[in-house]
Amino acid sequence: MSADHVKQLSDTKFSVLDLSPIIVGATPSDAFKNTLDLAQHVEKMGYHRFWLAEHHNMPFIASSATSVVIGHVAGGTSTIRVGSGGIMLPNHAPLVIAEQFGTLESLYPERIDLGLGRAPGTDQRTAHALRRNNRSDGQDFPEQLAELRAYFDPSLAPGRNPVRAVPGEGLNIPVWLLGSSGFSAQLAGQLGLPFSFASHFSPDNTLGALDLYRRSFKPSNTLDKPYAMVGVNIVAAETDEEAERLATTLQQQFLNLVRNNEVPLQPPVESMDNLWTEYEKAALRQQLGSSIIGSPATVKEKLQKFINETQADEIMVVGQIYDHAARLRSFEIVADIMKTN
Structure with missing residues (x-):
């Protein structure tokens, strides 16, 4: 899709997707401390939301109990929106998710987002361990989504459901659909929901997928026009060379995934x-073709090009960086860039 016009960086919201990375030699407890520290820093930097992702049986990701970590982050921050990017709905009963996010929204009003995916977020054996059977393979995601949304807003369900989500019912919790293909893009458009790719x-x-979302979009009580957020890996440092070195941690992570060698996050290599x-x-x-790696000048140029190509309303920055101080600095560089034209 060609850009209709040049969108200014300062007009685009920027957010964070955190996987609570567990680095080699550290523990999940260390990962959660770093997650909260990152959230507190990016809140001060002006980021709009901070999302956590559900993954299971992965030694380098600590956010498997996603709702619990969201509560930890929301409790340690004050203004930034906190949510899921995402909850893998086929792993759960919709009522349980309604109650969990109803609880979060009750504790932290007007700060909670519910991003939903239909993939398992893990391998098939682990998915079976989570679900106990294979009745939900993602194909019934639209029905699960409808059930979940009706717990928040009973008027969405035809007829009276005797089962109620308490807390949850009557709360306005933004529901997002997440995707890496066209399925959720089209569904989000048809339902008039925000979409994150x-x-x-x-x-x-x-x-x-973004084109399909926008073409499928029908205005709803939630949105009158499409709203698309796009996740992108960004590794920023003082020089291109240092950023490329830091990015080898991300490259090793995906290499180990390809090789089915799942280990904690590895330090960068030359x-x-x-x-x-x-x-x-x-x-x-x-x-990793859309990844943006480099010095402030390089990141700014590539980020502007990425926004022009996608016409994204919001960018969700993913920063899998081994050293926590370098990770904070990377998000700081992006924050400085996003405030400029």
């Missing part, structure tokens, strides 16, 4: 050449 690991599908094959290098370059 995972360009940070599915770059080739980005423009097609070169990946001795770690990957040419085939793996090409595959990862494609999967």
Whole structure:
């Protein structure tokens, strides 16, 4: 999709997707401390929302009990919106999610977002351990979504449901659909819901999914026009060379995923050449193709181009960086860039 006009960086909201990364030699407790510290810092930097993702059986991600970590972050911050990017709805009974997010919204009014995905967020054996059976493979996601939304707003359900979400019912909790393909893009459009696309690991599908979302969009009580957020990996440092070095942690993470060698987040290396094959290098370059890596000037140029191409209303920054201080600095650089024209 070609850009209709140049969107200014300062006109685009910026947010954070955090995976509570567990680095080698550290613990989930350390990861949660770093997550809260990051949230407190980006709140001061002017970021709009801070989301956490549900993944399971992954030694480098601590946010498996996503609702619990959202409460931890919301309790340690005061203004930034906090939510899920996302809750993998087929892993859960919709009533449970309604109650959990009803509780969060009751504790932290007008600050909670509910982003929903239909993938398991894990491998099939772990999905079975979560669900106990395979009755939900994501194909019934529209029905699950309708049930969940009706717990918040009973008027959405035909007839009276004797089961009520307490807390939850009557609360205005923004529901987002997340996707890495066209399914949720089209569903979000048809329902008039905001949509977030995972360009940070599915770059080739980005423009097609956003176009499908916008073409499918029907105004609703939630939105009168499409609202699209796009996730993108950003690694920023003082120089291009330092940013490229820091980004080798992200590259190693995806390389280990490809090899089914799931380990904690690895420290950066000077070169990946001795770690990957040419085939793996090409595959990862494609999967991480939308990543923005570099100095402040490089990041600003690439970010402006990315926004022009996607016409995103909001950018969700993903920063898988090993060193916590370097991670904070990366988000600080992005914050400085987003305030400029």
